[in-house]
Structure formats: C-alpha cells, structure tokens
Amino acid sequence: MAETKSVIGTQNKKGQTFTDPWKLMNEAPRTPSFFTGSEVIKEAIRRASCDVMIAYPITPQSEAAALIGELFAEGYIGDYFRGESEFAVMSQCAGASFGGARVFTTTAGPGTMRAMENFPMWAGSRLPIQMIVTCRGVNSPLSIQPDTLEISYLLNTGMLVWHAETAQDFFDWILKGYMVSEEPDVHLPLALCCDGFFVTHTKDVVQLTPPEMCLPPYDPYRSPVPCMDMECPPVRMMRDPFVMKSNYISYATHASWQQEIWAAVERSRKHSIHWLNGLIDTENTDADIVIVASGTAVSQGREAIRLLEDEGVRCGLVKVKTLRPWPEEEIREATKNAKHIFVPEFNVTGWLAKEIKATIPNHERVHAGPHVCGGMTMPPEIIVNEIKTALGMKKSFVMAGRGS
Amino acid sequence: MIKKRLNIRMSGLGGQGAVTAAHVMAMAANRDGKFSISNPFFGAEKRMAPAESYCRIGIERIYDRGELVFPDVIEVFHPQVITMGKSYTMPFYSGIKEGGVVIINSDIPLLSEEDIERLRDLNVALFYIPGTQIAIEIAGTELSTNMTMIGSVAGITKCVSMEALDGALQERFGKKFVASGGTASLDEAIKKKFAKKEMLLQKNLATVKRAYEIASEWAEKNKIELQVGNPAVAA
Numbered sequence: 001m002a003e004t005k006s007v008i009g010t011q012n013k014k015g016q017t018f019t020d021p022w023k024l025m026n027e028a029p030r031t032p033s034f035f036t037g038s039e040v041i042k043e044a045i046r047r048a049s050c051d052v053m054i055a056y057p058i059t060p061q062s063e064a065a066a067l068i069g070e071l072f073a074e075g076y077i078g079d080y081f082r083g084e085s086e087f088a089v090m091s092q093c094a095g096a097s098f099g100g101a102r103v104f105t106t107t108a109g110p111g112t113m114r115a116m117e118n119f120p121m122w123a124g125s126r127l128p129i130q131m132i133v134t135c136r137g138v139n140s141p142l143s144i145q146p147d148t149l150e151i152s153y154l155l156n157t158g159m160l161v162w163h164a165e166t167a168q169d170f171f172d173w174i175l176k177g178y179m180v181s182e183e184p185d186v187h188l189p190l191a192l193c194c195d196g197f198f199v200t201h202t203k204d205v206v207q208l209t210p211p212e213m214c215l216p217p218y219d220p221y222r223s224p225v226p227c228m229d230m231e232c233p234p235v236r237m238m239r240d241p242f243v244m245k246s247n248y249i250s251y252a253t254h255a256s257w258q259q260e261i262w263a264a265v266e267r268s269r270k271h272s273i274h275w276l277n278g279l280i281d282t283e284n285t286d287a288d289i290v291i292v293a294s295g296t297a298v299s300q301g302r303e304a305i306r307l308l309e310d311e312g313v314r315c316g317l318v319k320v321k322t323l324r325p326w327p328e329e330e331i332r333e334a335t336k337n338a339k340h341i342f343v344p345e346f347n348v349t350g351w352l353a354k355e356i357k358a359t360i361p362n363h364e365r366v367h368a369g370p371h372v373c374g375g376m377t378m379p380p381e382i383i384v385n386e387i388k389t390a391l392g393m394k395k396s397f398v399m400a401g402r403g404s
Numbered sequence: 405m406i407k408k409r410l411n412i413r414m415s416g417l418g419g420q421g422a423v424t425a426a427h428v429m430a431m432a433a434n435r436d437g438k439f440s441i442s443n444p445f446f447g448a449e450k451r452m453a454p455a456e457s458y459c460r461i462g463i464e465r466i467y468d469r470g471e472l473v474f475p476d477v478i479e480v481f482h483p484q485v486i487t488m489g490k491s492y493t494m495p496f497y498s499g500i501k502e503g504g505v506v507i508i509n510s511d512i513p514l515l516s517e518e519d520i521e522r523l524r525d526l527n528v529a530l531f532y533i534p535g536t537q538i539a540i541e542i543a544g545t546e547l548s549t550n551m552t553m554i555g556s557v558a559g560i561t562k563c564v565s566m567e568a569l570d571g572a573l574q575e576r577f578g579k580k581f582v583a584s585g586g587t588a589s590l591d592e593a594i595k596k597k598f599a600k601k602e603m604l605l606q607k608n609l610a611t612v613k614r615a616y617e618i619a620s621e622w623a624e625k626n627k628i629e630l631q632v633g634n635p636a637v638a639a
Binding site: 034036145201202296379380 | 430431434441444448467468469
C-alpha cells in the first residue's frame with residue numbers, strides 16, 4: 001500500500017492552514033462580523049478549499065456569485081467561470097466533479113428550475129457538488145422575491161436538501177455540508193437552501209472562523225464509484241443507457257441504483273446528526289402549541305412566540321434543518337405532546353405541512369399555515385393571529401396594515 | 405417612550421441609497437452594542453423605481469426580517485414616493501404605529517388634509533427636512549441625500565451615536581465594497597464626486613451631522629420621545 005500522509009497542518013498556496021474540520025468548526029476561535037448573507041457565503045467559500053466555482057447571474061444569488069469571483073481573483077479558488085445558462089452551469093459542475101474537483105455553485109428560482117434535469121443526474125452519478133439555492137418566486141408573473149416553492153421540486157432528486165435559517169447557519173453549513181456530502185457512504189450533492197433576500201441581503205451578526213484556517217481538500221479517491229470509468233456504473237449507464245434495452249436486467253439495474261441513491265441519503269443521516277448537532281432544533285416542545293418550520297419561517301416563528309409569551313400563551317418550536325434526509329423520528333418525538341401544530345410557510349402549496357402530516361400520528365393536529373407567497377413578508381403578528389383564530393381566541397392585532 | 409425595538413422603514417427610489425442608508429444605520433447600531441438587522445426590498449433593479457429598506461434596532465436578538473409592515477419610523481427619501489405613489493403601499497404610511505414619526509425629504513409640504521388628520525389621530529409626528537438641498541450645500545451632490553435621512557432618524561430617536569455612524573461610514577466607503585454590479589457602479593459614481601476618498605467620508609459625515617442637529621432640535625422642541633432601550637441596562 002502506498003504511504004498515506006495527512007495534509008492537516010500543512011499550508012495551501014494562500015498560506016491558509018489545512019485544519020481538522022471538526023476542530024475548525026467546533027474549537028477554532030470565532031470573530032463576530034456584521035455581514036450580509038452574500039458576504040457570508042464568500043467567507044465560507046474562502047475557507048472551503050474549493051477547486052471550481054461556476055456562476056450564472058440570477059437575483060438574489062448574483063451578489064454571492066460576484067463576490068466569489070473576487071475570491072478567485074484573490075487566488076482562493078482553483079477555477080471560476082460563467083456558464084451560458086443555469087443548465088450549462090450545472091452540467092459543467094458535473095464535469096468538474098467527475099474530474100475530481102470540489103465544486104461550488106449558486107442558483108435561484110427560475111435558474112433552479114431550468115437546471116433541474118441535472119440534479120437527479122448529479123445524485124445518480126454520486127457527485128458531491130454543493131449548490132446554494134437562494135429561493136425566490138419561480139412562477140409567472142415574475143418575482144425576484146423570496147418564495148420557497150422551488151425547494152419542493154428538489155426534494156425527490158436524490159440530493160441532500162438543507163434549509164438554513166440565518167447567515168450563521170449558512171456559514172457553518174457550507175463547510176459542514178462538504179464534510180457530510182463527501183463521506184464515501186454518502187457521496188451525494190447538497191442543495192443548501194435559504195430564503196433569498198431575507199438571508200442573502202440581510203445584514204446580521206455572524207461568528208466567523210479565522211480566515212487563515214481552511215478545510216482539507218477534497219479527496220476524489222474517497223468516491224464510492226470509480227472516477228470517470230467507462231465500464232462501471234454510473235458512467236457505464238450513460239455510455240450504454242439501459243433505456244435502449246427493454247429487458248429485466250436493465251430495469252433491475254436501474255431500480256437497484258435508485259435504491260442505492262436513497263440508501264445513501266439515509267446513510268447521510270448519521271453524519272448530518274454528528275455535524276449539525278441533530279436534524280432538528282427544539283424549544284419548549286412540552287407546550288400544547290408547537291410551531292414547526294424551516295428557513296426564515298423559523299425566525300418569524302421565534303418572534304411570534306415572543307409576542308404570544310407577552311400575552312401568557314406558551315408555544316414551542318421545532319426548527320427543521322434537513323429536509324433530506326427527512327427527520328421523521330425526530331419530528332414525531334418532538335410533536336408527541338402537541339395538541340396543535342402550526343406550520344408557517346413562504347409558499348402557496350404548504351409542502352412542509354404535507355410532509356409533516358405524512359410523518360406524525362393524528363395529523364389533524366397539523367394546521368398548515370399561515371402561508372405567504374410570491375415574495376410577501378410574514379410579519380410575526382399574522383402567525384399570532386392565525387394561532388389565536390384557530391384556537392378560538394380573540395385576535396391580538398388588527399391587520400389594517402399595508403394596502404388597507 | 406423607550407421601546408424594546410425601533411422599526412425604521414425607508415421608502416425611496418432606486419439609486420438614492422435607501423439600501424445603503426439602512427445598512428449604515430444597522431452597522432452603527434451594531435457598533436453601539438445594540439442588536440440590529442437591515443434588509444432591502446426592491447424589484448429588478450432600476451433607477452427611480454420604488455425601493456425600500458428596513459432597519460430594526462433593539463435590545464435583544466432580532467429574528468424578524470423582510471418588509472417592515474408595522475414601523476415606528478417611516479422615512480420618505482423622495483417626494484415622488486408620496487406624489488406619484490412610488491411606494492410599496494398606499495398610502496405610504498400604512499401600518500405606522502401609534503406615536504410614530506414620519507420623516508419626509510421635501511422643502512414643501514406634501515400631505516393632504518386627510519393624511520395629516522389620519523396621522524394626527526395616530527399621534528404620529530411629521531418632520532419635513534430639505535434633505536437634498538442640505539446634501540447639495542454641504543457635500544456638493546444630491547447623491548448624499550441618504551446621509552441627511554440617516555442624520556434625521558438618528559437625531560430624532562438617538563438610536564445610534566454619531567461616533568458609531570462615523571465608524572460605519574468608514575467601514576462602508578473606506579474600503580473596496582462589492583455587492584452587485586449596480587451597487588459597484590453607484591459607488592464609483594459617488595467616489596467621482598469627491599477629489600479624495602477622505603473628502604467623501606468627511607463631507608458625508610458633515611451632511612449626517614447637519615441633519616442630526618436640525619432633527620435633534622426639532623425633536624426637543626416638539627417633545628418627541630421615541631427611543632430604543634440600551635441592551636446593557638436591559639440585561
């Protein structure tokens with residue numbers, strides 16, 4: 001066997017020290033910085049030892065993509081270029097990842113939709129690409145404002161899907177995300193989502209690790225599939241597609257490979273729990289009323305809980321951090337005492353509420369709402385009113401707000 | 405009234421620096437040891453279209469984000485926000501909280517009798533400041549109008565200190581700042597108005613100070629007591 005040598009403690013060309021990832025994330029000193037979410041994405045990537053970033057402009061991720069261009073100019077990224085469209089970008093990401101690079105990209109809304117064909121392809125090819133999704137409206141009439149509908153389209157691609165609440169989540173999860181998705185028993189792409197504008201364009205305090213410390217580089221030999229080998233799956237399947245052969249063996253091969261992808265999503269569970277300290281966060285889940293949410297809806301839920309507390313109404317909170325893997329057992333346990341479960345969402349269909357209903361017993365406890373969509377804001381006051389109305393209590397706020 | 409949180413809504417037009425103003429206010433509040441958050445809302449970027457930004461300052465961690473539906477302070481950066489309805493809401497003051505303040509950049513009154521009456525019913529104080537004129541007089545460019553809006557709200561509510569504003573301005577304009585291409589070109593435009601970067605910082609700060617003094621004097625005279633608490637005292 002060839003001699004293996006650790007890179008930990010050695011320096012890259014920018015003089016950053018490759019640091020044990022666990023120590024980097026949990027023990028390294030942190031400096032508070034007042035940054036926008038886009039700036040925070042840049043700072044995370046500065047520390048992520050990325051080989052390739054491919055960009056295409058679409059609001060609200062353009063700032064982050066432009067800032068990472070600055071990082072490339074400073075020499076922190078191996079290569080950086082702009083694709084012809086989001087479809088091209090995601091295809092080029094696949095090429096770079098097949099070649100053994102650690103790949104990063106960002107997208108949003110219609111861009112995510114345009115590139116959609118690539119995502120199950122990434123998962124099927126076991127490419128641990130990280131894609132930031134800064135959610136915005138996807139439908140016509142056009143909207144550039146936050147709307148989380150696009151996440152629902154990603155849930156069945158075979159990608160890992162995480163939903164960040166704040167820029168702090170973003171900073172930590174970008175780095176931790178690579179650690180989870182590059183595990184040999186996972187080796188899947190990660191869609192790290194946030195609500196556009198609410199996170200990307202908001203200035204907030206974020207605790208950053210030292211810029212002179214970075215993740216060790218990606219090791220393509222940890223891939224569970226041979227690198228670009230034309231005779232083995234998954235590339236063999238592309239060279240010689242089963243779709244051309246209608247026989248039992250081709251179906252069985254394809255079926256077993258899909259099962260393997262979803263088994264890999266399941267296997268990511270233990271790594272995600274390790275790195276994220278659990279797939280959900282909980283507060284006061286012994287209360288009769290519990291809010292279950294992901295992304296910015298968690299933040300608005302926290303404010304609503306404060307307002308309810310002022311009126312003597314106690315309400316618990318479940319923050320869903322990972323949507324894939326889906327924290328089924330955790331949500332069941334966290335909501336077992338709840339008589340009423342409210343799921344505030346920034347989309348029209350209420351996909352999170354549907355997932356929760358399919359997960360827990362006595363799902364008539366789930367109240368799918370309040371909903372806002374198309375870029376609307378969800379003031380905490382409307383969550384409070386929704387809860388009080390559903391419980392037959394007098395509303396706290398007269399909503400003669402905007403547009404009245 | 406000393407509040408746990410002060411919500412400021414800035415309604416302007418694209419290119420006026422409303423987004424920058426909210427960011428600078430939040431950065432200053434952060435420097436003062438308060439909790440703060442700022443975020444903008446705008447459509448596909450274009451000059452003279454409605455653009456809003458929001459700054460929340462408080463004594464405890466702030467989670468709330470997005471459009472500010474129930475503000476304590478509304479700042480109108482441009483008369484067209486009112487006269488041409490270039491606002492995300494009609495009327496522009498909808499949602500304002502009782503006891504709030506409306507600050508308007510204009511040298512002439514713009515509100516109808518009905519508007520004035522509705523604001524009076526809510527005990528909302530109305531403050532006009534010729535912000536663009538002050539910007540031209542002191543900084544020599546109307547691009548510094550946003551500095552007068554920063555000075556106005558700081559002067560009335562004392563939610564941030566002049567010292568912190570000085571630091572925040574240096575942080576924002578003293579080094580290379582990359583956001584979007586649009587913001588970068590606006591930054592270049594403002595830098596071209598001044599011979600040196602130090603001049604830009606100095607004159608903008610002087611503009612903030614002048615508006616701060618005028619607003620402060622007005623607030624004292626009219627006994628406006630809209631302030632945000634001190635986190636150190638609250639803790």
